Amino acid sequence: MRSRPRVLATLAAVAALALLVAGCGAAPGLSTSDERLQVVATTGLLRDLVANVGGARVNAVSLIPDGGDPHSFEPTLRDVRDVVYADVAFSNYMLLEQHSVIKTLDANLGADVPNISLAEDSVKYAAEIIPLVENVNLDTVWLGLRARGDGARHGADRSSDVLLSATAATGPGEVFGYLTGSFGEADVSFNSADGFDASDGFEHDTATLPADAHTHMSWVFTAPGRYTVTFAASLRVSATSRPIPLGEATFAFAVGVEPTAAGGADAVVLDQGHADLTADLDRGELYTLYDPEGGGEHAQRRYRADEVVIEVPSKAIAEIPAGEQFSFMGKAGTQIYQLPQAVLGKHVHGEIDPHLWQDVRNAMAYSELIRDTLIEADPRGAREYRANAEAYLAQLDALDRYVRRTIAAIPRARRQLVTTHDAFAYLAHAYGVEVAGFVTPNPAVEPSLAQRRKLTETIRNLRVPAVFLEPNLAARSSTLTEVAREQGIRVCPIYGDSFDGDVTTYVQLMRFNAASLKECLS
Incomplete structure (x- = not known):
């Protein structure tokens, strides 16, 4: 049975939303009139994994919109509605998502609704986790x-x-x-x-x-x-x-x-x-x-x-x-x-890097956990969920081989990744890439000469032919783009946490990253 504070919070959110919907028309999202299993995920990437495993039996939505930053997104009243109506919820967690996103899930889900932290729980499916090591090259503490x-x-x-x-x-x-x-x-x-x-x-x-x-x-x-x-x-x-x-x-x-x-x-x-x-x-x-x-x-x-x-x-x-x-x-x-x-x-x-999906084998572990969670929530769909998962796991296995083969074609000395955001340790660990550095200074303040010098020296010493920017962070990365222009090297895209209008699925994301690394570093 739900605790009284949770009931009150949920009823208040639903009541407020009812007034909103009555005035504006129904918004897309989860609905009690839909006979499919209603699933809410925190990110678009997790939504895509759920959709591939769930198929036609599942209606999956994400709280964080494509292009949004999981580390800073603030949920809306509409997002509370999606949580209240959900039959199953998936988050990445390991502190990837903004704390208010997790609190929105935990406070508004039904007491018997599965609430799965994929990064933690996928370890039972052989997902590999690695420590988050932040070697920050600042000239102050x-x-x-x-x-x-x-x-x-x-x-x-x-x-x-x-x-x-x-x-x-x-x-x-x-x-x-x-x-x-x-x-x-x-x-x-x-x-x-x-x-x-x-x-x-x-x-x-x-x-x-x-x-x-x-x-x-x-x-x-x-x-x-x-x-x-x-x-x-x-x-x-x-x-x-x-x-x-x-x-x-x-x-x-x-x-x-x-x-x-x-x-x-x-x-x-x-x-x-x-x-x-x-x-x-x-x-x-x-x-x-x-x-x-x-x-x-x-x-x-x-x-x-x-x-x-x-x-x-x-x-x-x-x-x-x-x-x-x-x-x-x-x-x-x-x-x-x-x-x-x-x-x-x-x-x-926290102390564990939460970006597990940059290793395709970890995304496969996520998918197996999603399969078993959906089967438990909807036993009548077990055969369909198993068939969908088997087909998707085969697709991911082929994806893993593609990423491995593509990155292996880059000369080893050139597999140096310099980017904006420390989100690619799993990619580096799984596929033989070296994280040479990432841009760290406060984006609102002009970086010091020492900070620029360190970045420049890293690029020069390693003869890095390109640096990489996540599309949703590119506007705040003037330091990296300026140094790249001064050194006459390319600025290339790479995707970390979020989709956009060009990359809309997990498979596309990983294929794009591998191809971008090969093209720009070779």
Whole structure:
């Protein structure tokens, strides 16, 4: 039986949608009048896999439209309607999708509706998962936020929220923390200029993460000097529960001054690699995780907040970008000190790379799991689902051989992939490609000369003949296109998370990527 909060949320969404539909006419999507199995998937790619396995017995829709960014998409009321009417739901998860997408699924599905996380559950079908390793080539420390642990002892699940709230700041200027999305929009997490107010349960000046997740962020300081920022962490298990306190800590920043002046002679200076301000759900405390080499969580060492000082050096000087979305920082062109968010777009993730489908063998595991899920939900269609899956798996097996054969035709020394988004580790691992680098600086701010130099040196040293852009991110990738033009090399398309008007199926996506790599690198 559904819990009362879920029932109320669902009824409210359906009632509101009924008014919308009555005024505008029925929108395409799932419908109770359709006798087919109603399936909702998070992405168009998963929708395509479901359609191939389900065939005529299934009506499949996706919450995230083709061309949308799974890392930042926000569901609409129409999407809630599709979830409410669904008989089966599929997400990729492993923190691929924006947290609000997952919460929309989990809060509005019927209690008995299968809700499948394909990336996790396909491991039972021999899918191979690999760690997410982010070796970010910035000339300052890469500072993020992390929620460590799953919070199971508090009753948390994948819909729970970890709240990291800025509650106080000191220093000669203002402090801002924000994310720049894939299309240039600014999502402000905290802003000292308008004060801090935790009276509403840490909803103001707060970054929200799923449990066991990490996010990138830009950190801005408006004047040089010593700063401190105090954070409080809490865990909200469900939308109706009160936050559970996880601790508080104050972190020191040396902005354009000697770090010892801000943190003392014995302080550990965080000046390169990867650092996270971390809320530990199991220990109930806040601390810093740091690895100067830029590895993942398991390479990071834990330090108390009072043991470290975070350096924001003079080479981090930038200007406030033009555009209304950045006006919260002040007048465009004004000098600021900024630690960039490191990775293009809004990108919350865990320790496992979620882009499993870039290895066709993993997509085959997804398809087998989809087949068995549909059979369990609709036993009368078992024969049809098995036949569809057998035919599609044969098609995917041929696709895997095509991708392998096509990429193998590229001289090994030229199989170097430089792109915008770190989404191709599975492609590299499965088919013998080397991920030489990806563009990391904040897309709203002019990259430093050092960042451009590193990218240029990578291209020169490896004699890379082309760089690759995802079509839905190309508009925000001026650094890569400019360096490519300066070096006289090609800029070629590659597809990661999303379809568009030219590539509308998974098979097309993988064939296109293989052909693009061969044409541009050979």
